[in-house]
Amino acid sequence: MRQFIEIRTEVAKQHPNILLLYRMGDFYETFFEDAVEINRLLGITLTSRGKDKPDAIPMAGVPFMTLDSYLARLVKLGKSVGIVEQIGDPAAVKGTMPRKLVRIVTPGTITEDELLPAKADAALIAVCPPSGKKSPQWSVVSLVLSSGAFKGFCCTEDELPGEIARISPQEILIPDSCRETAKSFSGAAQLTPLPDWHFDPKHGTDELLHHFNMENLDAWAVSEKPGVLAAAGAILGYVEQTQVDAVPHIRPLVFEESSRFVGLDPSSRRNLELTEPLRSENGPTLFSTIDHCHTSMGSRMLRSWITQPLRDPTVPRARHEAVREMIENESLRDALSEPLKNLPDLERVASRIALGSVRPRELSGLRDALPALQRLSEAAALSRVPLISDTAAILKPDPALTDLLGRALLELPAVTLRDGRVIADSFSDELKELRELRDNAGNVLAQIEAREKERTGIPTLRVEYNRVSGYYIEVSRAQADKVPDDYRRRQTLKNTERFITPELKSLEDKALAAKDRALALERSLYQGLIESCSAYVDALTRASEAAATLDALLSFAKHAADMEWTCPELSDAPGLMIEGARHPVVEKALEHYVANDCSLEPGRRLLVITGPNMGGKSTYMRSVALIVILALAGSWVPAKHARIGSIDRILTRIGASDDLARGLSTFMVEMVEAAAILHQATDRSLVLMDEIGRGTSTFDGLSLAGAIARELADRIRCYTLFATHYFELTMLAQTCAEVANVHVKAVQSGGKVVFLHEVTEGPASQSYGIAVAQLAGVPQHVIREAKAMLRELEKRAEENGPEPDLFSSPAASLPEPEIELEEERESPEVEKALSIRDDLLAIDPDTLTPREALASLYELIQKAKKKD
Template sequence: MSAQSIRFEDIDENQLLSFTPAMRQFVEIKQANPGLLILYRMGDFYETFFDDAETVHRTLGLTLTSRSALVSGARIPMAGIPYTTLDQYLLRLVNQGFSVGICEQIGVPGKGTMDRKLVRTITPGTLTDESLLSERSESCLLALYASGKKGKIGLSWMIISSGVFKAIETDESALMSEIERINPSEILIPDSMRDTAERVFPDRSVTALPDWHFDRVRAEKTLLSQFGTSTLEPFGISDSDLLITAAGVVAEYARGTQGTELTHITGIVRETDSEHLGLDAASRRNLEISRTLRGEQTNTLLSTLDHCKTAMGSRRLLSWLTSPASAQKTASARSDAIEILLESMPELENIQDFLKSIPDFERTATRIALSSVKPRELASLRDCIPSLNVLTENIQKLAAPLLANTAEKLPLPQSLYDLLDKSIKKEPNTFIRDGGVIAEGYSAELDDLRAIKDHGGKFLVEYEAKEKERTGIPTLRVEFNSVHGYFIEVSKAQIDKVPDNYRRRQTLKNVERYITPELKEFEDKAVSAEERSKALEKQLFDEVVEECKKYVTELFESAHAVSVLDALSSLATHADLYRWVKPEFTLNPGIDIKGARHPVVERTIENYVPNDCELSAQRKLHIITGPNMGGKSTYMRSIALIVLLAYSGSFVPADYAEIGPIDKILTRIGAADDLVRGLSTFMVEMTETASILRQATDRSLVLMDEVGRGTSTFDGLSLAAAIAEDLAVNRQCFTLFATHYFELTQLEKTVPNVVNMHVAATETNRDIVFLHEIREGAANQSYGIAVAKLAGIPRNVIRGASKVLEKLEERAAQTDDRQLDLFCAPAEPQFEQAAEKETELNELLDKIEDIDLDDLSPRQAWEALAELQKTAKQFR
């Protein structure tokens, strides 16, 4: 091993004893925290060693070196991160899913071995630093716990940066829907569930903890300590061992990562399945709420609607769109507020102007609670308080209950403004370590130190002049050197005039140097003025932060009010720009939409064709036929998105919308395999369909697009027919069912509440024209070959497909076979000769079609016609 790099797992007790003290300390910290990538402060670098160094080398591209730490001379892999650029590297590591431990030097330099301590843990779900967090999304930590009884699962999640702490009890069938809704950045699970969780959540950061962490008694003690209560009754989770356990794990883990108490987390909110409009994982993906099917964040519902002026507003808007309220009352309150804002456009414009000046003080409040807030954040908070007061005055004029409630919570206490105004400079430095943060006049001691530091030269000039006058020694000088400090220099010819309070400091050949009590006092202050002023500033700043902690609750309430106001203003702005209308809610089951438009697509095309949709007790399932590219999927998505927007509280892209009670939106759209979980395209389709059939109720909106196309014709048709009939008869949900199986249009005659609809198109001599209109009745054909022609399929292939289609249609009408064999030998004995003739004829037709008559002279046209006539005679 002496000539090789030693690996961490190979270290035994004897080898550890031969390490340097610093390396032994690292190994001990790493052994206690095996799941963390340890950044170990050594001077101006955070060093990594062993496997961590190789990981950093691969992930960040940093140079991999080594150091000797054994008597034998074996090398330890090492890679370092400059402390000045830590944040940018941390962000890259966390985005790759790593959990990082920061070890700082806590000893005094030059006094023996420098001690180091793990002071902070950074994981994907526990980010609070401004430099690590995305402005418009959250870092969410979730714990999952299942007892194995009745298939129930406890979920609890915390967003440390926003002070959110919630829990919900769900079952296995709804687990993935809840995970997609909550969208955790990190999932905590018992170690015994590791393999299952990594298979079920392959794209998420999963942290496995020892099973003993998931102990109900331990969890309850953690929560009681966190909330400072003697019972969990006030929080509504005392009856659920699952929720107590999951919540306790989240709280303990989050507290451990921050290295301090989470004083801003003072309670937990229990949610229920009925609070939100149900959206399964496939529906969230298919409706492209916050990400497109390709994973992009542009051209989504959120990016389309987001005109928010603050990051808090964008996050609130995202939460409304991803977790629409199931209660019509909640959605109506938001749309009523939007209506009032639209009727008061001057106030709306004024509100948005003031919102531009509001910083993200929701996260500032968290960092105040964690004692990690930066000076400029406090300055920004101070500067926005007057704007909050003006916003309050603007909103109080508007008659909407939600706006009135928002106005009550917007203002922040004047005492907080006064504290920050007198304590923090108008434009403080970024970091407290640099000084220049505390305002002048806040501390007399600090002002004195600054005066000494900044105006020491002036003091010395004035002191020298004063001493010359007092002693009558015109040649007296006040000077300084690094060895003896400050002194008064007097020539030996004048020493008889030296006052009694002068004390000799040094004797030279021609002069004597003295010190006075006053000059000594100045010297003591001046030598350490900068260090002392910075230390005092840090102390004063910490005291200000402690005082600010008293206002954390009010800060969160005000931030919530700002986010609601900003989200409502954004929705009002979009409604005004694109002529959206206020939806009407009714208790009667059904959906009646006139002039429906897709909220994203309508912005990207010039002439969008709106369509109507009527789903009622007598029209529960629409069989939609028609060509590809005709707009079936866009139409279906537009209806689902209008319902989602309405229950989010938004206006909707339509001429009129009346919407009854809806509990879920369930979709099966698109075709893709899932290689990670070993599922084929058809298996994904059937899995999602099965999920819909298990979840759908008579109040669900279901979108089914081309179900059954991933298998043979009759298998697919049989499945599609049975699924459609089950949705109409057994589930009785409101369903838009797009298909190319024209046989399904017969369901209208045999199954009640089924109606046929089609996407209109017309075919000219050369092309197909898509009208993008949804009309009553069944389509007469799919125009698939016409679409293939538009896509650029070679003409000979198109003609071949047309011939095969004719044969298949003829044979289908003459046979009772369950499956038609496309490649079976035909009955005609001259088939091969006919095929050759047909190929030649196709080539002739290609030549005719390729002739560009506009480019031919009369002579050239005659020659071309003669050549074609000669070729045609060969077919007689």
């Protein structure tokens, strides 16, 4: 306990809030408040040391064999965990077993497959605030330990939430002075405040130079970016602390311009359901729909492409051509797919080799995968598209690595090194001899026995072993005088004598120590094997990236071929024009999808979309945004034809929700998102606005919606899809040159509404709100009352004349545009008949008394006679 308290006190100086798992034999134990907390978090049994004493110490432990499963649960709960291991051989230690902290596991520094999501990276980022007016931008550095990717960029405060959402980190390092500010952009990531001095440009420069063994940083273009240097220093220092003695594989720092990617703020990513569903936890997303990758690293690459679409069309165009060749050349597609099916997660295996934590089965999986990597290289070399053919040289494995792993490992090594049975006998003569002694001692004893019987002429001589006496030669007392001179008496029993010879003593010493010596030698050989493999980490990392690229392209090609997608045109002309747009997720769920066109270009920058709820307005808007994202990610798209101009960001305001934790009502959230769009949108942005202004009174909401629409169309001049139920907004097309009206068609017949999901030019004729409410199961008497109130309101509107145009001056008020009705309104007679029918259906004759039945009949007759 003294040792535990000493280690706990030392660790707490830099990591006061971590749980400490302390190795004691076959368990990792926790003590004091850690034991109480792990009991609360995981339900592990809480016991105590000295439970019969008044100062009993709370204790809870987990078996070392199942450590990873418990770590996964703790990390998912946002906890950081320190691992204290036993050091040295327990059999050779006298007194307290030496122990030390070997690693701290945090959400952003995990590398084990059991703890990591297979199809997503666990990123750690450090955020450095602006240092003054000369450096007004925030600096961000990200590190993915499982791949070694190390990147930095600068952005404005408005762009910061979107950029962090793009990376989707698990953990964010921030200066302690920024603790409160960081809550506004951290999202679901764990915030880890560090003392401000960790974020020092000079300290960061020294850390980078030391870690990468460089003289200067000129080649990285970060020397004049103090914020990036500060954040890089903080992240490297944190990794050194958490990994303790292990040196992770970190690639050179790459400085990226944040303007390289299409801007997508957190709410837009959420609304478009790129990787996370809005409602059902297991619901479909864009990523889950198009992910057909054979490998986890391919899925992660695909995920990064669709969450980080590119503004520059050069790379997406290259991906489009690669997809085209894969679709048109089925033999190439098959030649690339076959070896990919046999590849492990090379990226993470390479990372664990660098950390020294790679397991035997992972190395044997790498060995078995190298021939598949060679076949993949040969298949890629056959392509005529540079994006594919250029990967051939990168994928080709080094024959020296193939030879090393082939010689060193057993065909099927043990799962863990502690079990032995990992290194091949042929790799070490000494190991082979020790194993023969360990495994074949019985055969050797039989050989010695046969030889000694022949030499001594004693037919009853036996060579035996027991745990007390060790190895011995047993001879009956009657034959004891025949033993040779080199026999030494070991033990005298009632009827027998036991002897030992120099040969048998030597065998005994070797055999009894063979098991331990073999295991120790095997550990040493395995450690040497990892060190030898570490020379190939860079090559394996590059090969994993090339394989992941091919896998992601194959996924694009498969989905495009199966769903009949087309290659988009990335144009220099402004705006976008899409024929036959389909929603990539919704079309998978429907037998027949109604495709629609969308044209947004100068002179037609804002479309006011009207039509009924459930008519498909939101699906139409999202389909356009997702087609743009897919095109700029490098995929083909669900449309007959798509021409996509330059897009710098996609901004959405869709759906209604509150944020009670921050004290924001639904309407306030709506206005906050609208304000963000108005501040961030440019004339190259795509904006989706759905039902803005509905969270307040009619006039307030209409006024706000109209002003926002006019701002987007006339002043910002962005490309906007503006869905609304305010029919007054259709008048904007009369006064704003950049506004056009479209609507989602529906027809009403027999009191029921039929949604056609077809988007056509012009405004809608009505909203069908009451019909939709009826479909939703609103009680009939409520529906009847709503219809009566609607008729009264319409009657008042007719008596008071048309409302003045909200979007022009009273003197210049325009007459209402003529609207071609899509269906005939029901006559008063039909309305009356339907009402009487509803009343009849509401009567249960089996429960009425004769008097009640007669009264109901009189009421129905009176209602039928009443004139409208």
